[in-house]
Amino acid sequence: MKTKSAPRLAGLDWLAIGLLAAGLVAVATGALPWADARATGLRILPLLVFLGAVIVLAELAAKAEVFDVIAARVTILARGSNVALFGLALAFAAVTTIFLNLDTTAVLLTPVMLATAVRAGVAPLPLAMTTVWLANTASLLLPVSNLTNLLAMNRVQLSALEFAARMALPQLAALVAVAGCLWVFYWRRNPPRYTPPAPFVPRDPRVFRAAAAACGVFILGILVGIDIYWMAAICAVALVIAFLVWERGELRWQLVPWRLLVFVTGLFLVVDTVGRHGLSDWMTALIGTSAGNDGVVRAAATGGVLSNVLNNLPVYVAGEAVIPAANHDQLLGLLIGTNVGPLITPWASLATLLWAERCRAAGVEISWGRFVATGVVTSTVVLAASVAALLI
Numbered sequence: 001m002k003t004k005s006a007p008r009l010a011g012l013d014w015l016a017i018g019l020l021a022a023g024l025v026a027v028a029t030g031a032l033p034w035a036d037a038r039a040t041g042l043r044i045l046p047l048l049v050f051l052g053a054v055i056v057l058a059e060l061a062a063k064a065e066v067f068d069v070i071a072a073r074v075t076i077l078a079r080g081s082n083v084a085l086f087g088l089a090l091a092f093a094a095v096t097t098i099f100l101n102l103d104t105t106a107v108l109l110t111p112v113m114l115a116t117a118v119r120a121g122v123a124p125l126p127l128a129m130t131t132v133w134l135a136n137t138a139s140l141l142l143p144v145s146n147l148t149n150l151l152a153m154n155r156v157q158l159s160a161l162e163f164a165a166r167m168a169l170p171q172l173a174a175l176v177a178v179a180g181c182l183w184v185f186y187w188r189r190n191p192p193r194y195t196p197p198a199p200f201v202p203r204d205p206r207v208f209r210a211a212a213a214a215c216g217v218f219i220l221g222i223l224v225g226i227d228i229y230w231m232a233a234i235c236a237v238a239l240v241i242a243f244l245v246w247e248r249g250e251l252r253w254q255l256v257p258w259r260l261l262v263f264v265t266g267l268f269l270v271v272d273t274v275g276r277h278g279l280s281d282w283m284t285a286l287i288g289t290s291a292g293n294d295g296v297v298r299a300a301a302t303g304g305v306l307s308n309v310l311n312n313l314p315v316y317v318a319g320e321a322v323i324p325a326a327n328h329d330q331l332l333g334l335l336i337g338t339n340v341g342p343l344i345t346p347w348a349s350l351a352t353l354l355w356a357e358r359c360r361a362a363g364v365e366i367s368w369g370r371f372v373a374t375g376v377v378t379s380t381v382v383l384a385a386s387v388a389a390l391l392i
Contacts, residue, residue: 015347016263023269032273040272041265046229048261051350053232055257055357057214058107060239062115062361063250064211065202071115072200078120082190085120089113089127090179093134098141098171104222105135106354108215114362119197124364126186128355129374135351137178137340137382140171144222148316152335155320156328166332173389174340174382181378210242260357263347271314284322287334291326293391296333299323300387303334304341304379308348312338332390340382344375 026032061067074092078085093113097105113131117124139146143153143160153163202208214235221231243251271279286302288295299319306315316338323331342348346356346368359366 013259016259016266019266019270020262021266023266023273026269026273032269032276036272036276037269040268044264044268048264050229050232051260051264051354052256053229053236054103054107054218055260055354056255057218057232057236057239058111058358059255059361060236060243060250061108061211061215062111063243063247064204064207064239065200066208066211066215067111067115068119068200069202069208070112071119072197074112074116075120075194076196076199078196080193080196082122082187082192082194085116085122085194086126086130086183086187089116089130090134090175090182093131094138094175097135097138098145099223101145101147101222101228102135102139102349102351103354104219105131105138106351107358108219109135110355110358111362114359114364119200120194121197122190122194124362125366126182126190128359128364128366129186130182132352132355133178133182133343133378134175135355136342136349137174138171139339139351140167140174140336140386146339148313148335148338151316151320152331155325155331167390169389169392170336170386173385177382177385178340178378181374181381185374185378204246206246207242210246211239214239214242257357260353263353264350267311267347268314271310274310275314275318279318280322283318287319287322287330289322289324289327291324291330295327295330296391297387298333299330300333300337300341300383303337304383305337307338307342308344308379311347312342312349329390333387336386336390337383340386341379343379343382344372346371 023032023037027034027037074088075085078088093105093109096109110128110131113127114124117127139149141164143149143163149163153160156163158166217238218231218235221235222228240251283302286306287299290298303312303315303319306319316334319334319338320331323334342352346352356366
């Protein structure tokens, strides 16, 4: 009788485990005092709850075939044209990111895009890359698009409308630049035509309706300003209950994204440790304190590069702490760097991590070598375009 072999750990799994181990060693050796580690744990606990809940919500919505229904409608709307499908994918990803937020795009739109590829009979990679690049680069315009935007808006004392007006040109420049890179690197080799599918009918209408309602309530809650952590938890629990009633066999412990939770915990412990041992001094040396164009460019470049080395959220927080309060443009330059720059490494932004988890769950293999190579070019082009637009 054959026994099942234990699943092998992938490279990102080992990276997550290594980061957590490094963080725990820092705590054990006193490099990160216990009080600081505890404060970090309490600070990221709501984030971990959100991540776990939103992944479960997306997994169960996929099992209920919500994304298949939406994908079929998108592919039908494009009428078999690769160019039209490209335009729809861009618009869909940009609007979702701008008005909801980049993490919602990564979690809820990625399965739609992957299902769209299946329904259209085209390669999934162009649609997958459209999702992750737009999730990051379309997050400049509104405060709700990205957590870092909320931090920056409060720092420069702008209203939501004033912030949007200030970031409109950088956002437009970023979208145009990323669209060009997506077409050159991923879309132009697609067949010009595909056969539109028939409308998709879900297998179990009951779980489909429950999942559609849970996703809809989640999105509505974000739009009306309810705490995203609570919304994710409530909607995930409601959908788990629906599956307990109608599709109990689909509920497995593998739904819980342990790799992502381990990675985020380890990342914050390691970054906190580095921050206690000279990160602020490094940030000051890299960013400088100039309020002129050179200061803006240095802040943007530092934010973009270090986001790919560490992660954009702690890099923004560390950069904000060393930029003089009066240097509003320099702070916005840092914001642009940490928002549109993280396109090179899979850990550069939380949205990319969420996207990678969705791709993994769908069985879509990502060539990380190609991801990094095209990300280097795209990140450079998009960052240069958006910073130039800010300085106009």
